[in-house]
Amino acid sequence: MSFCIQCGHPATQKKPLGDQKDRAVCDNCGKIHYENPKVICGALVTHEDRVLLCRRAIEPRYGLWTLPAGYMELFETMEQGAARETREEAEAEIQNPELYCMYNIPRIGQIYVLFRAALMGGQFGAGDESIECALFDEKDIPWHELAFPSVERTLRHYFIDRKTNQFPIHLETLGSRLDGTG
Ligand code: ZN
Numbered sequence: 001m002s003f004c005i006q007c008g009h010p011a012t013q014k015k016p017l018g019d020q021k022d023r024a025v026c027d028n029c030g031k032i033h034y035e036n037p038k039v040i041c042g043a044l045v046t047h048e049d050r051v052l053l054c055r056r057a058i059e060p061r062y063g064l065w066t067l068p069a070g071y072m073e074l075f076e077t078m079e080q081g082a083a084r085e086t087r088e089e090a091e092a093e094i095q096n097p098e099l100y101c102m103y104n105i106p107r108i109g110q111i112y113v114l115f116r117a118a119l120m121g122g123q124f125g126a127g128d129e130s131i132e133c134a135l136f137d138e139k140d141i142p143w144h145e146l147a148f149p150s151v152e153r154t155l156r157h158y159f160i161d162r163k164t165n166q167f168p169i170h171l172e173t174l175g176s177r178l179d180g181t182g
Pocket of ligand 1: 004005006007008009026027028029030031
């Protein structure tokens with residue numbers, strides 16, 4: 001049983017007129033509750049050939065390393081979302097964000113948008129959601145302790161692209177694990 005976010009009455013699964021799919025439709029006020037993919041914005045932040053990673057202090061994937069990233073908020077741009085997540089997770093500011101990797105993860109209804117960016121002033125800390133943050137050389141990347149497939153994909157693209165200093169946008173569709181974290 002689900003309830004209307006507008007009036008609190010029970011909502012029933014049914015096909016609205018002209019729709020192809022069942023939606024939760026309020027029995028009282030008729031509000032249709034659409035569910036759409038969520039956008040996750042993040043940044044591959046670099047400084048002097050090293051990449052900024054954050055060790056997660058939250059579930060899922062507690063203790064594993066990730067790029068700063070998180071759900072986009074209403075009323076912000078994707079770049080602002082990436083900058084905000086970097087500020088929250090790594091206490092760092094980014095410069096010159098450039099669109100880099102986009103991942104469809106249709107099975108769990110997520111879209112990842114990752115920017116390449118420079119670390120302003122080389123300064124960072126560790127936000128509340130991070131145990132620690134650190135800059136990694138390619139040879140030191142903890143490949144077996146990365147939190148999400150999207151993180152690994154992005155890092156692999158980066159180290160390949162860096163050899164030629166060409167950074168095309170990578171658009172890919174990723175599979176996912178059942179726990180809904182990509
Ligand atoms: Zn309602």
